[in-house]
Amino acid sequence: MITFGYSxxxxxxxxxxxxxxxxxxxxxxxxxxxxxxxxVVAAFILASGLVSFILGYKKRQDGSMPLLGFNALVNIVIAVLLFLFSGPASRLISYLIGMTLFGFGLFQIIVLFSARRNFPGGWTMFILPVMVALAGAFIFFYPKVMGESIGLVAGIALMFYGLSELIASFRMSKVVESETPDEQEIDQIDEQ
Incomplete structure (x- = not known):
């Protein structure tokens, strides 16, 4: 029996x-x-730059070395800068996410206020936009909390996935063992 994912x-x-x-x-x-x-993003950009440099070097007779070499240089410089300044870069990303969420939440609130005249709706329709705007403001003013909370949530998710994988592996091994013929069954098949 061949089972997908079970080696x-x-x-x-x-x-x-x-x-x-x-x-x-x-x-x-x-x-x-x-x-x-x-x-991790910096590592991928660095790998892309190194691959561009190697491809450019291999195809230098085609005249593509200047373009690929420049591309490699830019990728490597960006990767090194991102790796060296990962803290400020992550805070900048958090600020941008916070500003974007705050802006979207505020925009939804304004649109709902203007549309409220045309269709009836209670105050409950403002709950989600207000929550989005508050979350955006919180992320903007406390960017470090976002990074730590993402790590906490990802860690808990990885532990649950690991436990799920462990349980599934034990169940799969029982199924495979029950499907695998033992030596007596193999001998009986050989005798026929």
Missing amino acids: SRFSGPLRALVFIALGIMLVVTKANAMELVVK
């Missing part, structure tokens, strides 16, 4: 333990997840 009896529990450990690490360390995200 051995140890792969699932190993994956589960890795996710549980990552989740515990994010919850316990209270790391700023926004900085981590900025560093």
